[in-house]
Amino acid sequence: MTEHTGQAGTSSAHSATQDAVALRAVGKSFSAHTVLRDVTLQIPARRIVAIIGASGSGKSTLLRLIGGLDTPTDGAVNIDGRAVAQYDPRCAFAFQEARLLPWRTVADNVALGLPRDEDRARGRTRIGELLELVGLTEFAGHKPKEISGGMAQRTSLARALARTPSVLLLDEPFGALDALTRLRMHDLLLDVHAAEPTTVIFVTHDVDEALVLADTIVVLGKEEGRPGATVLQTVSPSQQRPRSHSDPEFTRLRQQLLAALGVQLRSEA
Amino acid sequence: MSQHHSAAGAPEGAPDDVTHAGSGAAPGTAAHGHATVASGAPGAAGPGSGTGPGSGRARRSGRRRGPVVLLGLLVPAALVAAWFWSTAAGVFTPVQLPPPQDVFTAAIDLIERGQFFQHIGISTQRVLLGYAIGAILGLAVGALVGLSRLSDVLFAPTIGAFRAVTGLAWVPLLALWIGIGEDSKVTLVAIGAFFPVYTTVAAALRHVDAQLVEAGRAFGLGGVKLLLTVQLPAAMPSVVAGLRLALAQSWLFLVAAELLASSMGLGFLLIDSQNNGRTDRMILAIVLLAVLGKLCDSVFALVQKRVLDRWT
Known part of the structure; x- marks a missing residue:
């Protein structure tokens, strides 16, 4: 540059x-x-x-x-x-606000980012990797209202990354x-x-x-x-x-x- | 319809169980009768948004429901006692207000004649049928008007005008057009059920958080997929609130239908007893309407609680 x-x-x-x-x-x-x-x-x-x-x-x-x-x-x-x-x-976007779907778990919110044509089993593996990466593995089943603001931002980041x-x-x-x-x-x-x-x-x-x-x-x-x-x-x-x-x-x-x-x-x- | 009018416009109120949670430390303040009052404004209030999510959940689980229900029976019991006392003391003549035991005897009499469950059965059938039809139409039209600007501009004013017409006004016209059979009664109930569902669904879909919708689009969702993934789930709590309101209104419209042209049902029992001077049966009909309506609403409240847990 x-x-x-x-x-x-x-x-x-x-x-x-x-x-x-x-x-x-x-x-x-x-x-x-x-x-x-x-x-x-x-x-x-x-x-x-x-x-x-x-x-x-x-x-x-x-x-x-x-x-x-x-x-x-x-x-x-x-x-x-x-x-x-x-x-x-x-492109993948992470917004200023986490903008997670409140009725979905952390893992399912990350899944929203997966490419539409992603194979289901591979998608699940990928979500696992991403949750690991952002340190939310043990919160995979939590809903957005049950996690902190920082965790929500990390979820949002993982969702964006899921799009590769x-x-x-x-x-x-x-x-x-x-x-x-x-x-x-x-x-x-x-x-x-x-x-x-x-x-x-x-x-x-x-x-x-x-x-x-x-x-x-x-x-x-x-x-x-x-x-x-x-x-x-x-x-x-x-x-x-x-x-x-x-x-x-x-x-x-x-x-x-x-x-x-x-x-x-x-x-x- | 008027008493539900304001609530239909504001589906975002607190559901009754959240109100319970607010006074969770003193269950005595949250009598069960409260649920009826709050049923006008159930909806999404983000139950766990206030404090810690765990604490909200624990308090809402309602382990102390038993005593609360018993407390809710206090006022009805007091009313019956007052009724008993006033009739025994001769405050009212039996034609004005027969004593409770007379009403009970009237019920037994109707059961023995085989009419009791017939009236209840046919009325319930009309409510459920009309409710189902009205609710489905309300969902469909509400979705259309809520999602499409064009449909909103085209149809909303007309539907709003029809909504202003009270249920009773339809009865003569429906009798003329559809006849005095079952169809006209079910139609009237359907009209009653339609508007609360239509109003809440349209409003809820129109006001789905634009940021969530944009996030959905940014992640490749559009059309039906966007509707199913973001818009409908987001509107879910309001939709269920509208469905509950509609069920209550169905019972109101049922009586309007049965009062004017029928040979069976609780509304008929009411008007027929008036013509025959049977005040005991009139009161029985009213008690039955109250109990059935409340029962329906309570069952629905359980469903609503589940939906709120799932979709918020």
Whole structure:
């Protein structure tokens, strides 16, 4: 991704086939209101990409466009060189809220994610593996109201993984969790990615979370005097994971990203 | 219909057993008669959503149901006692209010004549038949209007207008069109059962959590699969609440049907006894209607509890 670290929009479209996700001049408006404008991004396969931005900067909208939950007003979104379809089967979505079916057990909720044509016996094995992966094996028979918020998010993550997606889309998946659960979920996401390296795109408003997890961080925001948000900058930390908060690069990028989001920290100036 | 009107519009109330759970520490405050009152507004209130799921479940299991049921019999027993006392003391003449033992004798008399179970049987048959037809139609039309915007715009105003017509108003017309046989009575009961089911099903399906539906779609569900996997199960508690309401309303409409044109049934017993000045039989008919209606509702409450356990 190093060739894309500068201003997005300057990057060429020559690599459309080797990139897992490619957005070309994507815009999205709701009636007269422009949310996104001229978003061009290329994301190579198996990367973890964070989308950050102030609230209302169209982060979730961008993620929904990639997953085919919404259609762009302008431009094109491609996955593996082919246009994204409505509710694209190549993507799996984990929503901000777990959105589990309350009448189904944890295992049956995960089963909802299985591809429609999945063989039944193989599906069951897969659910077992996924529950193991997210540490919910002993809660397989519980209903959503009987588990904690963190467990529900893990179920939601397992459901998304059950789809064996080429692109895993996570919309602020850890936003509603307490700080400790959140840290555990970060480790879990990295473990999952190591075990099944798919392309992961996640939305967060937390700069630290982005810096800990992502290969590349995309900053969305508004440019002076123009409607709608676009890519302000992309940043790719060189530091290997697990990343230390005290590393000089971490501190430098943190300030850079916060500045891009319009936050000036007096304590760290 | 009017007393059920508001409840049909608000199917999301707390089921009676949850109310029990709220006062679980003092079972005495949750008399069994309460179930009748709450039956107007049963539905999905997420029983375990408040506190810990385990504790809610344990409290709802109703291990102390026996004493609660006995407590619920207190008021009826007091009523019978007051009835007994007032008639014995001569507060009412026997024509105004015959004593309980006269009503009991009237029941024995009807049993000996072989009419007692005939009246009950035919009335029950009319209710069950009409209820089944009305409920199935209510489910179908409610699903149509609840799921399709177009059908909603097309049909909802008309159905709403018909709903405003009281049950009794249909009786002369039904007699003219269908005759005074069984068909017209079953039809009237079906009309009574239709509207609560229609209203709750349509509302429940229209208000299924849009986020759940989107999640279903995002995982590749659509059409009938989406309906069966997400929408119907989500609407299930409300649907069952509507079905329960409809069963209660079926009994109300039954009496309307039998009052005007019939030769059998509890409604007929009522009007026939009025014509013959048999107040004891009139009271017997009313007691029977109350007991049968309550019995039906109680059986349904058990079903509803199971459904709520399963689908929430």
